[in-house]
Amino acid sequence: MAVAEESGRxxxxxxxxxxxxxxxxxxxxxxGDGIQLSGRxxxxxxxxxxxxxxxxxDFPAEIRAPAGTTYGVSAYQIxxxxxxxxxxxxxxxxxxxxxxxxxxxxxxxxxxGTVVILDSGSFTERNLRKAGFARxxxxxxTLASFRVIGIDxxxxxxxATAHTGLGVRECLRAKNFFALGLVFWMFDxxxxxxxxxxxxxxxxxxxxxxxxxxxxxxGHALAETTEIPQLPSFRVPRARFRPGLYRALTGHEAxxxxxxxxxxxxxxxxxYASYPITPASPVLHQLARMRGLGVTTFQAEDEIAAVSxxxxxxxxxxxxxxxxxxxxxxxxxxxxxxxxxxxxxLVVVDMQRAGPSTGMPTKTEQxxxxxxxxxxxxxxxxxxLAASGPADAFERAREAVRLAVHHMVPVILLAxxxxxxAAEPWRIPxxxxxxxxxxRFRTENGDFRPYxxxxxxxxPWVVPGTPGLAHRIxxxxxxxxxxxxxxxxxxxxxxxxxxxxVLRVAEDLPPAELEQGEPGDxxxxxxxGGTWGPxxxxxxxxxxxxxxxxxxxxRHLWPLPRGLGELLRSFDHLLVxxxxxxxxxxxxxxxxxxxxxxxxxxxxxxxxxxxIERAIDAMVEEHCR
Amino acid sequence: MTAPRLHPRDxxxxxxxxxxxxCGDYAILRAVEKALAAVGADxxxxxxxxxxxxxxxxPYYLATYGFHGIHGRAPAIATGVKIAxxxxxxxxxxxxxxxxxxxxxxxxxAVRRDLDMVILxxxxxxxxxxxxxxxPTSPVGTRTPSTPLGSVERPLSALRVALAAGARFVARAxxxxxxxxxxxxxxxxHPGTAVVEILQxxxxxxxxxxxxxxxxxxxxxAQVRPVPGEPLVFGAARDKALRVRxxxxxxxVRLEEVDPADLPRFDPTERELAVMLAALEPPMPxxxxxxxxxxxxxxxxxxxxxxEEEAAAAGPTDLGELLRTGPVWVVPx
Numbered sequence: 001m002a003v004a005e006e007s008g009r010x011x012x013x014x015x016x017x018x019x020x021x022x023x024x025x026x027x028x029x030x031x032g033d034g035i036q037l038s039g040r041x042x043x044x045x046x047x048x049x050x051x052x053x054x055x056x057x058d059f060p061a062e063i064r065a066p067a068g069t070t071y072g073v074s075a076y077q078i079x080x081x082x083x084x085x086x087x088x089x090x091x092x093x094x095x096x097x098x099x100x101x102x103x104x105x106x107x108x109x110x111x112x113g114t115v116v117i118l119d120s121g122s123f124t125e126r127n128l129r130k131a132g133f134a135r136x137x138x139x140x141x142t143l144a145s146f147r148v149i150g151i152d153x154x155x156x157x158x159x160a161t162a163h164t165g166l167g168v169r170e171c172l173r174a175k176n177f178f179a180l181g182l183v184f185w186m187f188d189x190x191x192x193x194x195x196x197x198x199x200x201x202x203x204x205x206x207x208x209x210x211x212x213x214x215x216x217x218x219g220h221a222l223a224e225t226t227e228i229p230q231l232p233s234f235r236v237p238r239a240r241f242r243p244g245l246y247r248a249l250t251g252h253e254a255x256x257x258x259x260x261x262x263x264x265x266x267x268x269x270x271x272y273a274s275y276p277i278t279p280a281s282p283v284l285h286q287l288a289r290m291r292g293l294g295v296t297t298f299q300a301e302d303e304i305a306a307v308s309x310x311x312x313x314x315x316x317x318x319x320x321x322x323x324x325x326x327x328x329x330x331x332x333x334x335x336x337x338x339x340x341x342x343x344x345x346l347v348v349v350d351m352q353r354a355g356p357s358t359g360m361p362t363k364t365e366q367x368x369x370x371x372x373x374x375x376x377x378x379x380x381x382x383x384x385l386a387a388s389g390p391a392d393a394f395e396r397a398r399e400a401v402r403l404a405v406h407h408m409v410p411v412i413l414l415a416x417x418x419x420x421x422a423a424e425p426w427r428i429p430x431x432x433x434x435x436x437x438x439x440r441f442r443t444e445n446g447d448f449r450p451y452x453x454x455x456x457x458x459x460p461w462v463v464p465g466t467p468g469l470a471h472r473i474x475x476x477x478x479x480x481x482x483x484x485x486x487x488x489x490x491x492x493x494x495x496x497x498x499x500x501x502v503l504r505v506a507e508d509l510p511p512a513e514l515e516q517g518e519p520g521d522x523x524x525x526x527x528x529g530g531t532w533g534p535x536x537x538x539x540x541x542x543x544x545x546x547x548x549x550x551x552x553x554x555r556h557l558w559p560l561p562r563g564l565g566e567l568l569r570s571f572d573h574l575l576v577x578x579x580x581x582x583x584x585x586x587x588x589x590x591x592x593x594x595x596x597x598x599x600x601x602x603x604x605x606x607x608x609x610x611x612i613e614r615a616i617d618a619m620v621e622e623h624c625r
Numbered sequence: 626m627t628a629p630r631l632h633p634r635d636x637x638x639x640x641x642x643x644x645x646x647x648c649g650d651y652a653i654l655r656a657v658e659k660a661l662a663a664v665g666a667d668x669x670x671x672x673x674x675x676x677x678x679x680x681x682x683x684p685y686y687l688a689t690y691g692f693h694g695i696h697g698r699a700p701a702i703a704t705g706v707k708i709a710x711x712x713x714x715x716x717x718x719x720x721x722x723x724x725x726x727x728x729x730x731x732x733x734x735a736v737r738r739d740l741d742m743v744i745l746x747x748x749x750x751x752x753x754x755x756x757x758x759x760x761p762t763s764p765v766g767t768r769t770p771s772t773p774l775g776s777v778e779r780p781l782s783a784l785r786v787a788l789a790a791g792a793r794f795v796a797r798a799x800x801x802x803x804x805x806x807x808x809x810x811x812x813x814x815h816p817g818t819a820v821v822e823i824l825q826x827x828x829x830x831x832x833x834x835x836x837x838x839x840x841x842x843x844x845x846x847a848q849v850r851p852v853p854g855e856p857l858v859f860g861a862a863r864d865k866a867l868r869v870r871x872x873x874x875x876x877x878v879r880l881e882e883v884d885p886a887d888l889p890r891f892d893p894t895e896r897e898l899a900v901m902l903a904a905l906e907p908p909m910p911x912x913x914x915x916x917x918x919x920x921x922x923x924x925x926x927x928x929x930x931x932x933e934e935e936a937a938a939a940g941p942t943d944l945g946e947l948l949r950t951g952p953v954w955v956v957p958x
Contacts, residue, residue, distance in 0.1 A: 022702070045816070046952050047952070048952065052952075088872075118744060186850055241956040242956065243956050243957055244955070244958030245953055245954075246953060246956060247775070247948065247953045248952065257944060257947075257948065260944050261944055264944065269709065271708065271709050272707065290947065291932070291937065291940070292933075292937035292938075292939070293937045293941070293942060293943070293944055293947070298705075298708060300701065300734075301731065301733075301734035302882070304698060304701065305698070305704070306701075307697040307791040308695075308702045308704075308731075309701050309705030310700065310705060311694075311702055312701070312702035312704060312705025312706040312707075313694070313705035313709040315692055316705065316709040316710040316713065317707040320705060320709075334697065335695060338694060400688070427956075428943075428949065428953070431948075435857075464670070464671075464672045464690035464710065464711065464713050465669060465670050465713060466669065468669065470669050470686050471690065471691075472685050472691035473693070474693025475677075475693060475694065475695055476693060479860070484640075484685065506932045519793065523932075551821050
C-alpha cells in the first residue's frame with residue numbers, strides 16, 4: 001500500500017532517498033533467528049520516533065522448527081508513518097529475509113520496486129533446496145522486479161562479534177541485530193534506545209550483550225558507509241498525536257491491564273485462572289507479574305478446572321476470569337452454563353485462532369462468534385463483547401468486568417490472535433480521573449431470596465461468610481427462594497428472566513453508532529473485532545473518492561446495541577466483512593431480517609485493505625451507480 | 626468464635642431430603658452434622674461444594690453456604706473458593722462417579738496442591754442417579770444394565786489415587802461407622818486436603834456391596850483398624866496381625882507365631898505404610914480409619930498468599946504507575 005502512495009524518490013550524495021507517507025517493513029527468518037525480537041525493537045524505535053504504527057507478528061506454532069524450512073519461518077511486519085496507522089500494511093516496502101525459506105514464503109504479493117535485503121551467506125545449495133527453490137532465485141530472474149540487496153550478514157556478523165569469545169553458533173545468533181542495524185540506518189533511527197534495552201536485557205550475559213551491540217553497530221555502519229550504494233534510505237513523516245504520555249500496547253497487555261483496572265473499580269480482587277494455550281497464555285504471564293495489584297493467577301490442570309475455579313472465586317466474592325482460545329472455549333462451555341444458571345459474574349477471554357480443532361494455533365480468525373453466543377446446551381445467554389484492537393481491548397476488558405459484576409452474568413470477551421499480538425501506540429489514560437463503579441454485596445438480613453430480582457432483573461450477590469444469609473445455589477433450576485424446582489411455570493419464568501436480564505444489559509451500553517459515513521449511505525460495511533483497521537482504511541479511501549460508503553463496527557455482539565436494526569435498515573446495502581464462513585451475517589439476518597451480504601476470508605492473517613476495497617467497489621459498481 | 630455452640634440438627638437446612646429410604650447417605654449426613662457441631666463450625670463461614678450425583682445433593686441439606694456445581698468439577702470450584710477466601714471452611718462432597726471418573730483429574734490436582742479443605746468421596750461402587758450402571762470402583766464381573774455380561778474392567782481405589790497424588794491425610798470409613806464423625810473432625814483439623822473415602826450402601830442398585838467388609842458379623846475379621854503406636858492387630862479374637870514383607874506389601878500372620886516385638890507399629894505419618902494399608906483388599910482385611918495424617922506442609926492458599934504479599938511489597942501496586950514504567954514517550958501539546 002505504501003508503495004502505491006509513494007510520493008517520490010530523490011537522490012542525496014548519490015544515494016536514493018524514498019519518501020513515503022507510510023512505510024511497511026517486514027522481517028522474516030527462521031523461528032530461531034530472533035525475528036520477533038527484531039520486530040519488537042524496531043517497533044519500540046518507531047514509537048519513540050513519533051510515528052503512528054501497527055504491527056503484525058506472524059510465527060509458526062513450532063518453537064524451533066527444523067532450520068531452513070518454510071514452515072519454520074517467523075515474520076514480523078510493522079506499518080508506520082505520518083498518520084494514525086490502522087492496518088498492518090498490505091505489502092512491505094522493505095523485506096528482510098534472513099534465509100531462502102523466508103524469501104520463499106514472503107515472495108508472494110511483493111510489489112515491484114520492493115527493497116529485498118537477503119543474507120546471501122545463507123543462500124547455500126542445501127538451504128535453497130530446503131526452501132524448495134530448484135534454482136537460485138537471485139540469478140534466475142525471479143527477483144528481477146525488486147531492488148535486491150544481497151549482503152553476507154552471516155559472515156559479517158561472525159566477524160563483527162569474533163572478539164566476544166562466544167562460539168560461532170552464538171555469534172551467529174546476533175544476525176538479527178546486524179539486520180536491525182541496517183534497517184535503522186535506512187529509516188534514520190537512533191540506536192540509543194535499543195542499546196539501552198539490550199543493556200538491561202543482557203545484564204547478566206556481558207558477552208551476549210557485546211555481540212548484539214557489536215552486530216547492531218556493524219550493520220548500521222555498513223549501511224552508512226557507501227559499500228552498498230544501492231541501499232536506499234527512507235523519509236517517513238511523524239504522525240500528529242493528541243498530546244499526552246504514550247506507550248506501545250499489545251492486545252494481551254491491554255486485556256491484562258483492563259481486567260486489573262476493572263476489578264479495582266469494582267473494588268474486588270481479580271482471580272485469573274487459565275490453562276496454557278496459544279495464543280492466550282501471554283495474558284496469564286502478564287497478570288502473573290502483576291500480583292502486587294490485587295491479582296491472583298492460577299494455572300489450572302485443564303480448561304474446565306480453570307473456568308470452574310474462576311466460578312468458585314466469583315461465588316466467593318472475587319471477579320473470576322478465565323482466558324483461553326477456541327478449543328478451550330469448547331471445553332469451558334458447560335461451566336459457563338453453570339454460571340448462567342447460578343447467575344454469577346464470570347469473564348471468559350477467548351483469543352480466537354484458526355479452527356476447527358487444533359487448526360492453525362498461531363494464526364488469527366474470528367470463527368468463535370456463534371460458539372460464544374449459542375454454543376452451550378439449553379438456553380444459556382451470556383454477554384459477548386469483541387475487541388477491535390489493542391487500545392479497544394483495554395476498554396472492553398474493563399467493561400467485561402463491569403457488566404459481569406453489575407449484571408451477575410458471564411461475559412465472553414472475544415479477541416483474536418492478531419489483536420493479542422499486535423502493538424499500537426496508546427495514550428496512557430489518567431485512571432485516577434475516571435469514576436469507579438464499586439460492587440455492593442447484599443448483607444442485609446430479612447426477606448432474603450437468592451433469586452429475587454431488582455428492576456434490571458439482577459439477583460443479589462451474597463458471598464459466603466455473610467452472617468445470616470447462608471443459602472444454596474447450583475445448576476438445578478430454582479425458584480426465587482433458591483429451592484430446587486421442577487415447576488413448569490417456574491422454569492418458563494426463570495428462563496425468560498435469564499434471557500431478558502442479558503438483553504437489558506444493552507441499556508448499560510452505548511447505542512449503535514457509525515465509525516464513518518452517514519445513515520442512509522448506499523453501502524455500509526459491517527465488521528466486528530480485529531478487522532477494524534483494514535475496514536476503516538478501505539472505507540476512508542472510498543469515501544475520499546466520494547463514494548457513499550459507511551463503516552459500522554460492533555464491539556457488543558450480545559446484546560446487540562440499541563438502535564442497530566434501525567440503523568442497518570437505513571442503508572441500501574450491507575456488506576459484512578469477517579474472518580470466518582459467515583457468522584455475524586447470520587446473526588444480523590436472523591435478528592433484523594436484513595439482506596446483508598458477506599465478504600469472508602479465513603487465511604489466518606488480517607485482511608489486506610485492497611481486498612476489502614475491491615469488495616466495496618464491486619458492491620458500489622453493482623448497486624450505487 | 627464467640628457464637629454459642631450449635632447442635633448437630635442446627636446444621637440441617639429446611640430442604641426435604643430426597644435420597645431413597647435406607648440410603649447410606651442419610652447416615653453420612655448425620656455424621657457430617659455431628660462433626661460440624663463438634664468442631665463448632667460457623668454455618669455462615671462454611672461452604673459445601675459438590676458436583677453431580679446422589680452424593681452431590683449434599684449441600685442442599687445443610688444450613689451452610691452451598692454450591693451444587695457440575696459433574697466432576699467440585700474440587701476445581703472449591704479450589705477457586707478457597708484461594709479467593711482462605712478463611713472459609715471448605716468441604717467437597719462427591720460420589721465415585723463424580724470424583725473417580727469424570728472428575729478424577731480435579732481430585733488428583735486438588736490433592737496435589739494441598740489446599741486446606743476436606744474431600745468426602747461417597748463410594749457406592751455404582752451409578753445411582755443414572756440408574757445403576759457400573760462405576761469406576763465396581764469390581765470386575767459386575768452385571769448392570771450397561772454391562773449385562775459382567776464388567777471386564779478393574780476398579781480404581783480412591784485412597785490409592787489420593788496417595789499417589791501426594792495426599793497427606795487419607796481415611797476410610799463405612800457410612801454407618803460410629804467413629805465416622807471423629808474421622809471427619811480429624812480430617813477437618815488437618816491443615817491441607819484431607820481425603821475421606823466413605824463406603825456408602827446404595828440400597829436400590831448395589832445393596833450390600835460392602836457387607837463382606839462392614840457386616841457386623843464379619844467386620845472384626847474383615848477389617849483392620851490401625852491405632853497409632855500399636856501393632857496392626859485384627860480378628861474377632863485379636864489373634865491376627867499384619868507385618869511388612871521384605872519384598873514390600875503386607876502379610877497376614879498369626880500372633881501366636883510371631884514375636885510381637887517384630888511387628889510394625891502404626892505411625893500415621895508414615896506414607897509407605899499408608900500406601901500398603903490402603904491397598905489391602907479381601908481376603909486381606911480392609912484398612913479402616915485414618916491411614917495417613919502427616920501435617921507437615923504449608924497449605925497451598927497460605928503459600929500463595931505469602932508470595933503475593935512479598936510481590937506486593939516488591940513491585941508496583943498501582944496500575945497507573947505500572948503503565949508508566951518501561952518505554953514511554955511524551956507527545957507535547
